[in-house]
Amino acid sequence: MLSPTTYRLLGLLGLLCCAHSGLAQDALLQELERQNPDSTRRAPVTATFKGTRIINGHSVETPGGGTLIFLISHRFGTLNSGAYNFFGLDQATIRLGLEYGFTDRLAVGIGRSSLEKTFDGFVKYRALRQSTGLGAVPVSVTLLGATALTSLRYANEGFEHTFPRRLTYTWQALVARKFTPGLSVQVSPTVVHRNLVDTEEDENDVYALGFAGRQKLTKRLALTLEYYYRLPNSRATGLRDALAVGIDIETGGHVFQLHVTNSRGMIEPFFVPRTSGDFFKGDIYFGFNVARNFTLKPQL
Template sequence: MRNFFVTVLCLMGGFSAFAQDDLLAEIDTTATKGYDTPAFKGLQIVTLQSTKTPAAKEAYFVVSHRFGTVKDGISEFFGLDMATTKIGGVYGFTDWLSVSASRHTLLKVYEAAVKYRLANQGDDFPLTVIGYNTVDVNTFLEKDDYPNIEFNDRLTYITQFLVSRKVSEKLSLEVVPMYIHKNLYNPDIENDNQVSLGAGGRYKIGKRLSLNMEYIYNFDKPGYYQNPLSVGLDIETGGHVFQLLFTNSQAMTEGGYITTAAGDWGNGDFFFGFNLYRVF
């Protein structure tokens, strides 16, 4: 695993509201000043946030699904009977600052986030650096079952720094150091504070297709959970970006998919899903 991150780090070292065609052309246009076009087409690589941000006054409607585990076979229609859903929106206040909000059926979690650009790749700087902060509110916990629970107990905070490099017109890479704090947690299987390091990439295999992959290493991972591993396919269709994916983590909130991946790829225990973005 150490070699995996070393390799990625080494490689990294060395609006469109007017027409749908603008969205399609955005990442296909060769920049005249280094690779200062976005390294990623979607706002996520697969589950990890990418360094792409909305343009000023640009809005995204987001729908995501994660189905049940594939390993249950035809009895659960390979997981399609056990769908979870995320519905949300993202709005760009400026070219460098956006906010988002979403609701997730799994554990009835509400999530709010802010995403802000700190640096942009170009001739003057080799990397794009983005800050990303989220807060999750777990509304699944009932007062009748937990009479002493307070609102603060429902909160999870996540801080991430997204660092990417567009290596070539086809290849983009990203690393993501992150910190997660849970106010309510199970001390038998996890810690209240967790540190993780993610890495992912995008490789264009066609004019409108790319193959994406990501992995997250949790330094404080309990034995019960797995490190998240996800693969996906980006499909660009007019004003939509459609991502088909397989992952071993069913949750879609930042605090959920990073720290509670229970699926084991080796045992066929993984989840099919998709992310759909519609830009306005």
Template sequence: MKYLITATLLFAAPAIRAQEKDLLGLIDSTTSGQKEYVTGAFKSSRVINGHSIEFIGKNVLDVRILHRFGRINDGIGEFFGLDQASMRLGFDYGLGKNLTIGLGRSTAGKELDGFIKYRLIQQAAGVKGAAPFSVVLATGAALTTQKLAADAKYTDTKHRMAYYSEIIIGRKFTEAFSLQLAPAYVHRNLVQDLADNNDTYALGIGGRLKLSKRVAFVADYHYVISGLNKDIYKNPLSLGFDIETGGHVFQLHFSNATGMNEKAFITNTTDNWGSGEIRFGFNLSRVFTIGKRKTKIPPGS
């Protein structure tokens, strides 16, 4: 199952090539010769778990509710996981067109997290030399507030902290297809397993395939390169559908990850798709304009 994203994209490739057109075709003919930034590569600032190359816009507050149920293979006794739930409540705010900050609280691990996301380069078309892809930088931290065991050896706040940084490189190839890569680094001040390192390196892959005007298939996968005991921890894979409904984006998905911040889903995923350890979940994003909006945001962002 770890190759499911690659297989999906390969099967989709003929259809994508059949409808692919030059990015200049995405720009209205009346704006020929003018630089136009490409938007709408993804319909949300996150693919499923990981950040996407999209931004929410200046003076926009994005309230995000992420919900993940229990494992489907727990059977009817747990109503196929629906009797259990983990969630993250997040608040992302656009300080500028290319700068977003965010805070979140997760029930899994009782974690508080925050991030800063900055767009270094934005994909454009219409003029010679326009950037063919977008480059985004993201960095954040997570604090575990869960009560420790009475005999815990390390109890200082610093031992509860973890940090991450990543570079996201993505491109909207056509109106229907977008793809991004995200090399990521996670540092945990304290690890639970002696076989793990404090530093973990991973490569994220995110893709979107538009199926209709308001529905798109999305995939989010992170391959852990080093730093974790592979006998225990698995690569997080999430597959889902974005449904645009006016002022918000509703996403239904399946994932083997419980955690919903970078530290959690990259370093704490232990469930295996191949064993049926899959969780159904949904993400809900609702945006509000705070004050006067000076920049246009993509529909559904």
């Protein structure tokens, strides 16, 4: 049973949260009204996140129609690997990817990771877009379906690594809201299905809930945070939740992202169910993402 003092504290916290939410909404509305004086017309909220990736995971953003994104993702080794490995700089994992927007809502992408020689592809559809004005939509919702194929050569383990056994699948619903011109938050319910797992104790289906945020520090600098919590029935022994902290730097035609994370992999089948590093014991991978946009089909 909670004490009366506890109830009063919880009530005060609720009032403060409501007040902050109201102030944040007012600030965002004022900013958008300044850009679009006609408040009766629906106005889409832009740049919830600056890129299609937050750190490891996807954001609600998609490339504009006719836009091609070339994405380079790079992770060095762990900082606690010692001076012999130059604190991780001697070890590296890389992913090269292409993303193309058929429309402002529909995008596809492909990629190749050096980790386990993995190919991946995805389809991304922007179902809802946050807006203000008449008939305002409070959040943006983007749906993601992805698959990955490892082409790694395996030693004879008593059975054949057939094509279907090499496949994994990911489904996500990315739900985000831009509370102010500087603050954006995203929640990402995630399911990863693996046709083949390492041990009998591992689950083929892994369920996780991703949390991410972006806070602008200056006009071209932003702080990002990303965390994927694996649900209780998906917490295999010896593995950990993926955690990452980063800085976004906007430099004209591309976005440069610097970050540290406890996950070596850069696609969902790696960082959601297979992160083993302890972030707070120095199992930290330093890395970066570089995204360059190319307009292949001018928008009318």
